[in-house]
Amino acid sequence: MSNTTHKIDLKAAAAATLLDPEDWESLIQDKEWKISLESKEYHYALRSEPRPIGSSIEMLNNTAVGRSLSGLVGATSGVIRALVSYVDRAATEYQVKLVLNRFAKGDGCGGRYVGDAREELLKLHSATLKGRYSMATKVKVSETRLTCLSTYLASKPQPVEPLVYKDLVELLSLVCTDEYPKPLFHRVCDVFSLELRLEGGARSIASALVECDAGDVYLILRHLATSHILAWSSVAIAHRAIQSEADARQAARKISFSRDTYDGYLRATEGFHKLIRAVLIESPSLVHAAFDDAHLHLLWLKYLSTPRAGEDAKTLKYTWAVDNLISTLLEYPKRLRPELPLELDCLALFMSTTQDGNFATQLAAYIADSIAVLGRADSPWDSINAVYRDHPTLNTGKLAHAVLPFFMFGARLLRESRVVAEKAIEHDIVESLCGLWCSDFPLIKGRYTGVFVNQDKRKRAMRIATTLVIGALATHQDLYPQLCRRITATKSTQQWFWDAVAFLLALRAQFIKEKWCTEACAAIKPLAFCIMSDHNLFPGDVDREAAVTEDSNMVWILQASGNPSVDSRLRTFALDVLISRMMAPAYSWHVPVSILMNCQPEEQAALQAALSEFIEHFLRAVELEPKRYALASPTLRSTSTSLAYALNPYQQGANESPAPDSSQDQPAFMSNPLDRFVMFVSNASRRNVYVAHALAESNVLEFVRLLLAGRFDTRGLDRSSKDWRRRTCAEILAQKRIWASLDADV
Numbered sequence: 001m002s003n004t005t006h007k008i009d010l011k012a013a014a015a016a017t018l019l020d021p022e023d024w025e026s027l028i029q030d031k032e033w034k035i036s037l038e039s040k041e042y043h044y045a046l047r048s049e050p051r052p053i054g055s056s057i058e059m060l061n062n063t064a065v066g067r068s069l070s071g072l073v074g075a076t077s078g079v080i081r082a083l084v085s086y087v088d089r090a091a092t093e094y095q096v097k098l099v100l101n102r103f104a105k106g107d108g109c110g111g112r113y114v115g116d117a118r119e120e121l122l123k124l125h126s127a128t129l130k131g132r133y134s135m136a137t138k139v140k141v142s143e144t145r146l147t148c149l150s151t152y153l154a155s156k157p158q159p160v161e162p163l164v165y166k167d168l169v170e171l172l173s174l175v176c177t178d179e180y181p182k183p184l185f186h187r188v189c190d191v192f193s194l195e196l197r198l199e200g201g202a203r204s205i206a207s208a209l210v211e212c213d214a215g216d217v218y219l220i221l222r223h224l225a226t227s228h229i230l231a232w233s234s235v236a237i238a239h240r241a242i243q244s245e246a247d248a249r250q251a252a253r254k255i256s257f258s259r260d261t262y263d264g265y266l267r268a269t270e271g272f273h274k275l276i277r278a279v280l281i282e283s284p285s286l287v288h289a290a291f292d293d294a295h296l297h298l299l300w301l302k303y304l305s306t307p308r309a310g311e312d313a314k315t316l317k318y319t320w321a322v323d324n325l326i327s328t329l330l331e332y333p334k335r336l337r338p339e340l341p342l343e344l345d346c347l348a349l350f351m352s353t354t355q356d357g358n359f360a361t362q363l364a365a366y367i368a369d370s371i372a373v374l375g376r377a378d379s380p381w382d383s384i385n386a387v388y389r390d391h392p393t394l395n396t397g398k399l400a401h402a403v404l405p406f407f408m409f410g411a412r413l414l415r416e417s418r419v420v421a422e423k424a425i426e427h428d429i430v431e432s433l434c435g436l437w438c439s440d441f442p443l444i445k446g447r448y449t450g451v452f453v454n455q456d457k458r459k460r461a462m463r464i465a466t467t468l469v470i471g472a473l474a475t476h477q478d479l480y481p482q483l484c485r486r487i488t489a490t491k492s493t494q495q496w497f498w499d500a501v502a503f504l505l506a507l508r509a510q511f512i513k514e515k516w517c518t519e520a521c522a523a524i525k526p527l528a529f530c531i532m533s534d535h536n537l538f539p540g541d542v543d544r545e546a547a548v549t550e551d552s553n554m555v556w557i558l559q560a561s562g563n564p565s566v567d568s569r570l571r572t573f574a575l576d577v578l579i580s581r582m583m584a585p586a587y588s589w590h591v592p593v594s595i596l597m598n599c600q601p602e603e604q605a606a607l608q609a610a611l612s613e614f615i616e617h618f619l620r621a622v623e624l625e626p627k628r629y630a631l632a633s634p635t636l637r638s639t640s641t642s643l644a645y646a647l648n649p650y651q652q653g654a655n656e657s658p659a660p661d662s663s664q665d666q667p668a669f670m671s672n673p674l675d676r677f678v679m680f681v682s683n684a685s686r687r688n689v690y691v692a693h694a695l696a697e698s699n700v701l702e703f704v705r706l707l708l709a710g711r712f713d714t715r716g717l718d719r720s721s722k723d724w725r726r727r728t729c730a731e732i733l734a735q736k737r738i739w740a741s742l743d744a745d746v
Helices: 009-014 021-030 053-061 066-067 077-104 115-131 135-154 163-174 183-197 202-207 216-230 235-241 247-253 260-284 284-290 319-330 343-350 357-375 381-390 403-414 417-424 429-438 455-474 475-489 491-507 515-536 551-556 562-580 590-597 601-624 632-638 643-655 674-684 690-697 700-708 719-746
Strands: 033-036 041-044
Touching: 021 357, 021 455, 021 551, 033 690, 163 183, 163 216, 183 202, 183 260, 202 260, 216 247, 216 260, 216 284, 260 284, 260 319, 260 343, 260 674, 284 319, 284 343, 319 343, 319 357, 343 357, 343 403, 357 381, 357 403, 357 417, 357 429, 381 551, 403 417, 403 455, 417 429, 417 455, 417 475, 417 690, 429 455, 429 475, 429 491, 455 475, 455 491, 455 515, 491 515, 491 551, 491 719, 515 562, 551 562, 551 590, 551 601, 562 674, 601 674, 601 690, 601 700, 674 690, 674 700, 674 719, 700 719
Parallel strands: none
Antiparallel strands: 033 041
8 A cells, every 4th residue: 555645625625525414424324313393403422532443434335425535545544534534523513503502592491501402511511521523513502501690690580500500600610711713702701701790799609619620710800800800801912011010000900981981980899809709708718819920010009018128029008008097987978887998998808817917916906906096085196197108198177086997997807817806905996996986085295186066976986886896706616705804894994894885785776777787786695785795884884874874775674595595694694684665655665675676586485584574563563552652662672672772762752742943854644663664664665566575475464454543552543544544555456456356376
């Protein structure tokens, strides 16, 4: 046989000798494709191993190609093998086109991506990636898969299947390589960024990302970060345009916006930061690995300092982050939400999840020392000047207080990093918080910070920020020994802590739907119960007389730790607060009643226990002293609660005219304490179903019956008081019947 090698242009040969329909049919059947054109059902099974060369030659002999090449007697087996491979691939790609045409006509997925359509596309896509297919076929399959994905997502099914986001992430990681055309990458990025802007989309995509290969995740995050630097306008050249920090800064300086493009930029940027935050929460190591020292400029170009002479690496400037937060607070001076802007929240998460212990220590010292310097009236002038030198925007009259940005930024860092929290405690952050709170957050003399802010607004905003810092510290339960030791060190810190906890728990009445308030309350309550049980310290221990008159202390009637001894003492204090507040003039009931109005299902049992104890106290009093007024009975003063002692002065005032110089405040209307109790709780029960249930499940019927019978009266009532008593008691009885009927129906 001749050793001459015959070179054949396969494409030219195929063009010159087109296969007729019968030839295509024989090739397709030989490749084990089964087609039913009438029912439009396609089933395929691609071979994983190449066909034997002999059978392929036999098949070629029956085709036009084989007959046209039968004269090549001297052709080598390599030429024939190459020709057979080409014919095999052409036949398979023809069948792929048939399937893709069906999807293009809407007979495949339509608006339903999940199910059989998804499985069919996945098998087809996997086969084209592994087999010997042309790039055009691979691109076509990817485009068809993207079309079905976008069609499904455009229909906005609720909820979106997690597998859909997984497929979207997989498709993005595939097409962002140089092999695929950039218009296809553009389309996938458009769908991707659109989903990031939707509620919950970033969280779902982040969950899909963390399950992918780490290399793909790095590639996707870096591409998105580069696109963010380029304002989402040149994604196609993003990975080539920015290779260094200098390239990134040069590209950022050239970005310009119009009125139309800026809104789109903001939406895409918001979705990108939501994704980064979600991935940081799910798996922070992925983000830190994707944006290591070589790629850190892609994510945090704005906060990155270029290394100076003698410095080894780039560093994140947390002082610049605080400056950015100050600018945001000045831009929206009436903004009372204590949450960080989205970008700064991502930065705080990134900083707090770093594995660099030295950086965490520096960060904690910076936050705690800045609060200490700006919070003490006796701070050295040089220290104050140093802080203002680092943050010149602090010296403005519109900012509530100089420590406010440090509170807001520090709270996020302290919540996420145990190391930062521990180091901050060592730098006396608890004592600094106590000093600021007890001194009502005084302004720094000689500075303009906060001079244009009303004192009441400043006090409220700073108290909210302070409780967030306490809640952030309380998140780390393994730090309770250090925290409790500093909180219980003095009576001043004890009183401050109970006031701050009551203030935070009372805030929930106003911010019931805010995540920051819910998280802070959930973190601080275990710390409070730990101090009660382990250190035997309770609210009101320092100054009980002042504590029972504080409206915010009404929250303790809704709290229970599960420890009977702790709950008994806490309930006693809460009932004293209830008595004090219900005996106050009715126009001052707004805050305590609003606290009861926001009773939650998990708090109903604690409220029911307190109301039952209050009612049972007086029912027992009538049994012990049937002919005497229960509130004046000396027998009851030895009971486990202080109810009789607390109510006795009001009872004396009901029988005797107060002296002209008496300091005892007498209610102007309905002076009987139990009438005022019924009025007080009925106000809350009308607006909250759980208060109504707690009242109905106590022995309120017998109590109301005795009250209407006058068993708690020492003198006659005027007509107006009798009418109000009947009205309020009738309302309680009506609510009792309503809830009883509802329970019966259930």
